[in-house]
Amino acid sequence: MSAQNIVVIGGSAAGPKAAARAKRLDATANVTLLQKAPELSMASCGYPYYIGGEFDERNQLLATPTGVVRDEAFFAAAKGVNAQVNTEVTTIDRDNKTVSCVNTVTGEKDTVPYDKLVLCTGATPRRPPIPGIELDGVRALSEMRDADKLRELRDTGEVKDVVIVGGGLIGIEVCEALAESGMNVNVVEMLSQLLTFLDWEVAKLVEKHVKSKGITVHTENGVSEFLGENGKLTGVKLNDGSVVPCDLVVVSIGVVPNATLAKEAGLEIGDFGGISVDTHMRTSDPSIYAAGDCVEIPNRITGKKAYAPYGDLANLEARVVADNMILGDTAVFPGTVNSGICKVFNLSAGSTGLSEKRAKAEGFEVVTATNASLDKPGFMGAKLLVSKMVADAKTGRILGFQCVGPGEVNRQVAEAAMTVMNGNTIFDIGVADLPYAPPFSLAIDHFITTAHILENKKAGRMAGISNADVKERIDEGTAPFILDVRAPTEFEEMRLNVGETLIPLGTLRNSLDKLPQDKDAEIVTFCKISMRGYEAQRVLEAHGWTNVKVMEGGIMAWPFKVEF
Template identity: 30%
Template sequence: MVNINGQNIIIVGGNVAGPSAAAKAKRTNPSSNVILFEEDIFISTASCQLPYLLSGEIEQHDDLILYSAESFLNEKNVIVKNNTIIKEINRRKREIYYLDKENDCQKIQKYDKLILCTGSTSKKIGLITGNLKNVFYLKTFKSFLSINNYLKTNYVKNISIIGAGYIGLEVAEALNKRNYSVNLLEKRDFPLSEFDETASKIVLEQLAEKGISFYSNIENFHFDIEENCIKNLRISNQESLHTDLILIAIGIEPNNILATSSKLEIGKSGGLKVDKKMCTSDTRIFAAGDNVEITNFITNKPDYFPFASIAHDCGHVAGANAAGNNLSFTSVVKNVSLKLFDNCIVKVGLNQNEIMMYGYNFKMHDAVEYNKSKNFNDRKLCYAKIFYQRENYKILGASFIGGDEVVGMGNLISFMIKNNIGANKLTNINFSYTPKLSSMINMLEILGRKILQN
């Protein structure tokens, strides 16, 4: 029974975890004063859809703004102070000090419970410093507006994207669809190297097919600056890429400036340490989202999972508990999917390199099958791979490439991992079959049979 009246629950950060925490805190304890602070003007933006705004598949910019300060107050009964930056936390006095950007003045807010949802920031390239006009990151709605504005107001033909992880690839596809000439530069051998080798190779073929130039093993490059813009990327002694716009997508890192300066405990990943209740090393301060580290279900070790689905879920738990409830956020199976052109790519759990790094005694099986019956022209070849522990069939990881149906396969494997259902049980599923949507023998069934034969 929750009985904490009139307390101030303050949330810092208003994108995914923050609004989720704020709304849940208010629902849990309607008599509390819940206030959400956000540095940006926008709150609650659908960041994951930014690449589709860039490609033009989503036409209206406003479609990505899920709530305004006003609608969040009306619908969730939470006060929003956007355009404010929290500068400092005084844990002894239980106060935060913030800059009201609109009125350019410093203010103080008292808290009973504080929830830090400060998220993440894009990793920067040390070499590229200063305020270069044609260098961008796609992280926030505002960053999208800057890119779009530059594309509209400048002559841009050649674009270099640095980093071929999932965001780099989604952006490459988006700009390719808008007929820009796209170069994709990656420091490793393959794109999407955190996924599966087969996925990387299929992506590589697809990039070539679409006319996106891929440059591997680009560890260092030099560049020329003209009129505060990077014009040429010199990637080797012989090769130089003329560039009108550069987009850096080399990953993200937890944004814990506030947590660090207020001496909250930070983990090895740089993420804020929280317990199952999403409580930090200070019992009055909770945290959720891209700024925290959470436990990997398979390894049982702290890990960093910067995904919206997780930010939303752990925000919900942090909000409930800050308002007096007692929910737990359990460990997580990393389950990532992306759609690249017409391929859907899924990675669940650990990849082969990680499995080997942790020293598991493992077995692997793979399968290739069409996703529809023979008479449908749009059928696609799908690929699946599963890794499990030799001694007990515990699933360590899986990857899928194919049509949209592979997302469901990934979710099923994630469920099996989380519920300790072994890979030898894959043939225990009664799969449905309808010719237009599935093959007669489901790919998971094929994997299951292979596992039982060995």
């Protein structure tokens, strides 16, 4: 039996993983990796940190943990893979099982036969049809050369004013990288918030932090034109008519699947424009597989197809591809719960599963809880976390979780991701056995506490109200009686200044005459994180008040202006 010919198109994340694992599983296979770019195995998620000066050696983005650059020679010697860079595949001949390619440097053409073909063609940045987008100074961040250029501009100091178009993951990471180098940064986002994987009130905490770093944020605004002189960028005109002068624009409004080859070959394409694959990562052609940012995969909660261009998923999908090519259809990739995290200056912001907005759009009846608390004991250098948990109101199944703050966000989101994937309920998590020691967490972990809050709400023991709803009532002039039960020293240090009444929790039972005497009057209680706010609610209800709500997350989760 002759050796199997495996051809992999694309050399960023999924491609090298599929090629190397296939060769490990079948040492007799002839594995060829064709890459259009001059580099292989680029750690593209690290581009913003290279730009920002977190490290200086660009080859660290291309190297193994031991420092060996993953180039053609490395793949040949260490992996047994025939890797060819600067090689663009132009057509796929499914009938004859060949791919045609051309060397982008020499122009030399070639035809490569395959028994199994893997498409890992990635994604391309969205390029909106905005006048002036062709100007010198308008850039994206998708390739190594983009990172090299932005790092060069950072190092030379020739750019002073920059506009980031798009407030998503990449946009915010690039914003931080350039702002830390001393540039004056404006972020323009067409939607009402940054980081749309978060619910509005959680995203506003991130925006508040970004603004505190001197960044100007324009939400609910877009770019109508890029302005320039003699072919060079001079500024950005926004939809509201204002003009932001700048020397550099980084367009970061998401990516689209690079599925042109697949489409031209007649493979099935999904609603998002990505390549359709089954659970074995096989395309509509049984001899062709696909993985990475060019494919569509199921959402594990809704069952619907989703587009999830994440580096970790690309590697996992590629592993499944390799197993199925060599071992038969033994491996399954069940899909995504859309877990993600990013660094935002001194904060981290992460989420998994469905936001409240998305869950409702999918037809779920939901109950939510917001928790502001520490990630570990105060004597161990605790830092704040603000989380929001979303659950099915009928079953208590946890559908999603969001967390922001300077604390250990990654731990919380990782716990939540496993919970969402496993279909656990708030009751399961309320008694979860997680590792505990003071250097790592509280005795009752923040994630478990969030489930406890949600359990109390679902059982009717706690009535909550979001800070966004409280602020809306204040702005409308229909504010309830707002009761701050913190200590006077806390009030002096920071307060909402929205007409709240200060009655410390320790004096509340002896100060009931200071409250509205109509027992049906609406009262909203809060404290620093609203644990004391919840205790105040229980006290007032025990004394006959019937319409008491807790402002969830307290003043630490308040995304609006506070007075110091």
